[in-house]
Amino acid sequence: xxxxxxxxxxxxxxxxxxxxxxxxxxxxxxxxxxxxxxxxxxxxxxxxxxxxxxxxxxxxxxxxxxxxxxxxxxxxxxxxxxxxxxxxxxxxxxxxxxxxxxxxxxxxxxxxxxxxxxxxxxxxxxxxxxxxxxxxxxxxxxxxxxxxxxxxxxxxxxxxxxxxxxxxxxxxxxxxxxxxxxxxxxxxxxxxxxxxxxxxxxxxxxxxxxxxxxxxxxxxxxxxxxxxxxxxxxxxxxxxxxxxxxxxxxxxxxxxxxxxxxxxxxxxxxxxxxxxxxxxxxxxxxxxxxxxxxxxxxxxxxxxxxxxxxxxxxxxxxxxxxxxxxxxxx
Numbered sequence: 001x002x003x004x005x006x007x008x009x010x011x012x013x014x015x016x017x018x019x020x021x022x023x024x025x026x027x028x029x030x031x032x033x034x035x036x037x038x039x040x041x042x043x044x045x046x047x048x049x050x051x052x053x054x055x056x057x058x059x060x061x062x063x064x065x066x067x068x069x070x071x072x073x074x075x076x077x078x079x080x081x082x083x084x085x086x087x088x089x090x091x092x093x094x095x096x097x098x099x100x101x102x103x104x105x106x107x108x109x110x111x112x113x114x115x116x117x118x119x120x121x122x123x124x125x126x127x128x129x130x131x132x133x134x135x136x137x138x139x140x141x142x143x144x145x146x147x148x149x150x151x152x153x154x155x156x157x158x159x160x161x162x163x164x165x166x167x168x169x170x171x172x173x174x175x176x177x178x179x180x181x182x183x184x185x186x187x188x189x190x191x192x193x194x195x196x197x198x199x200x201x202x203x204x205x206x207x208x209x210x211x212x213x214x215x216x217x218x219x220x221x222x223x224x225x226x227x228x229x230x231x232x233x234x235x236x237x238x239x240x241x242x243x244x245x246x247x248x249x250x251x252x253x254x255x256x257x258x259x260x261x262x263x264x265x266x267x268x269x270x271x272x273x274x275x276x277x278x279x280x281x282x283x284x285x286x287x288x289x290x291x292x293x294x295x296x297x298x299x300x301x302x303x304x305x306x307x308x309x310x311x312x313x314x315x316x317x318x319x320x321x322x323x324x325x326x327x328x329x330x
């Protein structure tokens with residue numbers, strides 16, 4: 001039987017054209033100017049969000065709405081969607097006060113504390129991801145942001161990266177060997193796939209299969225390809241979690257009043273909790289299967305073999321004094 005490529009439109013991938021949503025009111029509806037009747041003297045905070053139109057964009061819109069609601073309109077959030085590097089750059093260049101970007105975006109800037117979240121095959125469920133991004137451990141994960149004069153407001157789990165194969169789940173190192181796999185832009189994810197022997201390529205490049213966030217992405221069809229029909233994945237083999245970081249400029253947050261900063265922090269935490277509560281992997285997996293996909297349970301020896309193949313990546317995290325304790329805590 002001829003092997004076909006697995007086609008998918010993947011959540012969290014691709015560079016989108018810059019669009020703007022003003023103050024959570026929706027595209028093309030800017031805030032009323034200050035001082036106009038009915039608008040009050042609202043303070044507008046600029047937020048740069050990575051990859052507009054994806055789950056991160058929805059998260060940004062929810063955050064903007066919640067800030068407006070909690071402040072009764074005295075604080076507004078103007079959201080611009082940009083590629084992840086541009087979003088972080090806007091924050092550091094004081095072109096934005098806030099940002100929502102994948103947590104691994106800071107790796108190239110020398111922040112290592114968040115890398116503990118990228119330990120291969122460690123966080124295997126949405127419940128585990130929620131625990132690993134809360135409380136004291138979340139504070140320690142975000143502590144490295146201070147080196148960039150940034151402050152962490154919340155870490156929001158946004159799904160788990162899984163590999164999808166055609167007619168067979170990718171369960172062993174041999175299933176990855178010499179396979180061209182399309183994947184979202186993540187240094188940690190590419191490192192993991194290469195450690196397994198795969199050829200990792202960006203989403204826009206042709207490949208034999210794909211790494212995908214969650215189960216419930218939009219189906220795509222061509223004359224030769226179909227997704228999720230004939231797509232297989234192992235439900236218990238999550239490569240890495242996808243975590244969105246809500247961050248702010250320490251300087252900009254310091255210029256807010258105590259009450260204003262409290263509102264921003266509370267909005268971030270409430271949006272995090274609501275996002276976690278709304279996630280339902282079981283329902284998403286069921287919908288994936290109903291549409292023609294298949295979810296299998298990989299045997300324990302498969303997970304052990306995959307972990308053994310990527311042991312060098314975990315060892316590197318344990319050698320780093322910043323991540324050593326965090327990896328154990330997660």
